[in-house]
Amino acid sequence: MARTKPPEQEFRTSELLSQKTVVRPVSLKLPPAHPKQHQLITALDTILGLRFVVGACGTKFGKTYGCVTAIIKRAWTHEGSLNWWVAPTFAQSKNAYNLTKRMLPKNTYAEYKADLKIVILKPDGAEHSVIEFKSGDNPDSLRGFGVNFFICDEAARIPYESFVSLITTVTQTFAPGIFISTPHARNWFYDIYQRGEKFFDDGSPKFAPGEDKYPEWLSIRMPTWSNPTVPLESIRQMKRNLPDDVFRQEVAAHFLMDSAGVFRGIASCVRGSLQDYIPGHRYILGVDLGKLKDFTVLTVMDCLNRHVVYQDRFNKLEWEIQYSRMIDVARRYKAQVCIDSTGIGDPIVETIQGAGLNVVPYKISSNTAKHQLIDKLRINIEKARISFPAELTVMRRELESYEYIVNTNGTVKFSAPSGSHDDCVISLALCNWQADQAPFVYRFRQVPGL
Numbered sequence: 001m002a003r004t005k006p007p008e009q010e011f012r013t014s015e016l017l018s019q020k021t022v023v024r025p026v027s028l029k030l031p032p033a034h035p036k037q038h039q040l041i042t043a044l045d046t047i048l049g050l051r052f053v054v055g056a057c058g059t060k061f062g063k064t065y066g067c068v069t070a071i072i073k074r075a076w077t078h079e080g081s082l083n084w085w086v087a088p089t090f091a092q093s094k095n096a097y098n099l100t101k102r103m104l105p106k107n108t109y110a111e112y113k114a115d116l117k118i119v120i121l122k123p124d125g126a127e128h129s130v131i132e133f134k135s136g137d138n139p140d141s142l143r144g145f146g147v148n149f150f151i152c153d154e155a156a157r158i159p160y161e162s163f164v165s166l167i168t169t170v171t172q173t174f175a176p177g178i179f180i181s182t183p184h185a186r187n188w189f190y191d192i193y194q195r196g197e198k199f200f201d202d203g204s205p206k207f208a209p210g211e212d213k214y215p216e217w218l219s220i221r222m223p224t225w226s227n228p229t230v231p232l233e234s235i236r237q238m239k240r241n242l243p244d245d246v247f248r249q250e251v252a253a254h255f256l257m258d259s260a261g262v263f264r265g266i267a268s269c270v271r272g273s274l275q276d277y278i279p280g281h282r283y284i285l286g287v288d289l290g291k292l293k294d295f296t297v298l299t300v301m302d303c304l305n306r307h308v309v310y311q312d313r314f315n316k317l318e319w320e321i322q323y324s325r326m327i328d329v330a331r332r333y334k335a336q337v338c339i340d341s342t343g344i345g346d347p348i349v350e351t352i353q354g355a356g357l358n359v360v361p362y363k364i365s366s367n368t369a370k371h372q373l374i375d376k377l378r379i380n381i382e383k384a385r386i387s388f389p390a391e392l393t394v395m396r397r398e399l400e401s402y403e404y405i406v407n408t409n410g411t412v413k414f415s416a417p418s419g420s421h422d423d424c425v426i427s428l429a430l431c432n433w434q435a436d437q438a439p440f441v442y443r444f445r446q447v448p449g450l
Contacts, residue, residue: 026108026123028076030069036226037066041073043218044176051216054155054189054196055180058224058253063180067151068099070178074149075120075129081148086134086166088157090116093133096153100131136162145169150177156184163188183255184403190255193219224251246404246412262374262402262414268384270396275302275309283309283335286430287326288423289348290315296322297423299395300333301431306380308388308431309333311395313424323348327355338434340364340426360434364426367413374402374414376436377429386432395424 033041040063043053057063075083085100087093097116101109110119116133134142136158142165152158152166170177181189196219198212199205206212225235239247245264248254277283282303290296296317300310310333312325330337330352341349341361353359364370380386381399388395398416402425405413416422 026105028072028105028108030072030103031065033066033069034062034226034228036220036222037062040178040180040220040222041066041070043220044178047218049215050218051174051176052192052196052218053176053178054193054217054219055178055222056183056193056219056253056255057180057222058226058251059182060224060227060230061222061253062227062229063222064096064153065099067153067178067180068096068103071131071149071151072100072103075118075131078148079128081129082146083129083131084134084145084147084150084166084169085131085153086136086142086150086158086162087153088136090133090135092154093135096151097133136166138162139165142166143168146173148173148175150175152177152179152181154181155179156181156187156189160188163192183249183253186255192217193255195219221253223253242412250404262378262404263381263399264378265382265384266396266399269381269386269388270390271387272307273389274311274391275307277333278302283333284431284434285326285330285333285335285337286427286432286434287337287339288426288430289322289340290423294421295423297427298326298329299424299427299431300329300335301386301428301435303435306386306432306435308386308392308395308428311392311424311427313394319348323351323355326352327357330357336360336434338362338430340430360437362430362433370414371412373426373429373433377425377432380432386428388428392424395428398422398424399428 040053040055044050055063071083071085075081085093085096087096093116097118100118101111104118104120108121110121111117112119118131120128120131122128136142136152139159139161142162147169150166150170152163155163166177179189179192183190183193195214196217197206198218224230224238225232235251238251242250245256249256284301284303286297286299286301288295288297295313295315298310298312299308301307302309310329312329314322314325326337329335337352337357337359339349339352339359339361340363342363342365349359349361362369362373364373377386390396398421401420402414402416402422405415416425
């Protein structure tokens with residue numbers, strides 16, 4: 001069946017005009033929404049008693065684009081309203097800010113770049129409404145306001161405390177809002193999604209009349225293929241090329257049973273204790289070097305059982321002190337050193353090689369090299385081949401929060417969440433990588449005549 005193109009969304013400012021003022025009205029023409037976008041952004045206007053819509057979206061579904069039209073419509077048609085766009089970081093909110101400016105007609109708004117604020121103007125130049133673009137990384141910055149409408153973008157990556165602060169902004173105004181995100185673990189976003197899930201997978205209702213505890217919530221799952229502009233062949237290629245759990249979460253928009261990050265089964269790897277050197281055992285020292293605000297992490301793994309026996313994490317130390325620590329640990333465990341030699345790592349490799357250590361550099365300068373490193377660690381953690389003591393809490397937090405981003409071409413990029421660190425993860429991954437390599441052994445033979 002051929003898809004029918006939805007009509008353009010058109011709104012006029014004639015209602016903004018005073019009866020005593022004769023000003024030519026301005027038309028606002030917003031781009032048409034595809035069917036699932038339309039369902040998401042119009043639910044609040046079409047379903048009686050609804051206040052919150054939760055959209056679990058696949059990558060490239062068009063959630064940001066569609067919701068920008070929703071917040072513009074609210075600001076355009078509701079005089080005196082304060083409208084918020086909240087994203088995990090200011091950089092992500094700025095994307096929506098720039099998109100909003102492109103959709104608004106010229107001379108209908110004033111922009112305040114420093115504050116990421118747009119003021120919709122009446123035809124006579126007076127203030128009509130306000131759209132502000134916020135970061136959700138600081139819960140306290142979201143308190144103390146009375147908001148009339150909000151969009152919470154990439155909600156699953158915003159702290160729970162920020163969700164609480166955001167809800168308080170609409171307590172007095174009794175205002176509506178939309179939460180949109182690609183699923184990411186079973187956190188508070190999953191909880192509110194469950195509140196609004198009204199139907200089973202087969203389409204039958206989950207509640208009898210009057211039994212729904214959260215009638216003001218509605219949840220919609222919108223996989224990537226709901227967007228008709230995404231070629232089906234692109235979906236097929238992602239299914240072939242991505243790990244199954246990545247595809248299910250990032251493309252099919254499903255909440256996964258286990259950790260929705262890169263590493264699954266982390267809890268089964270927590271056991272044992274830190275240990276001293278044991279004669280006859282082979283050890284690997286994985287070194288991730290701190291750059292700017294990052295930490296330098298030294299992790300020692302016993303290759304016999306892949307157990308982490310030692311870890312040190314530090315920053316803001318002179319390089320001479322860092323050299324000394326690396327050399328001391330390597331000598332204490334008679335360990336081979338596997339070090340990230342990207343960028344500043346090359347001269348450091350030469351320095352510690354000069355101290356007589358067995359050093360294996362690993363360059364994490366390309367996405368392919370990093371993908372190989374992390375994927376090997378992911379498999380061994382999932383199969384519980386690696387273990388580490390419970391006291392290494394920072395490393396466990398990094399492993400649990402480590403995430404992937406699916407790019408437009410279907411490739412996966414691994415990284416820590418914005419504002420977090422992955423130094424312990426990389427240090428452990430270097431140990432794990434080198435543990436699979438055969439140990440280097442010097443062999444001598446007598447050459448006749450020498």
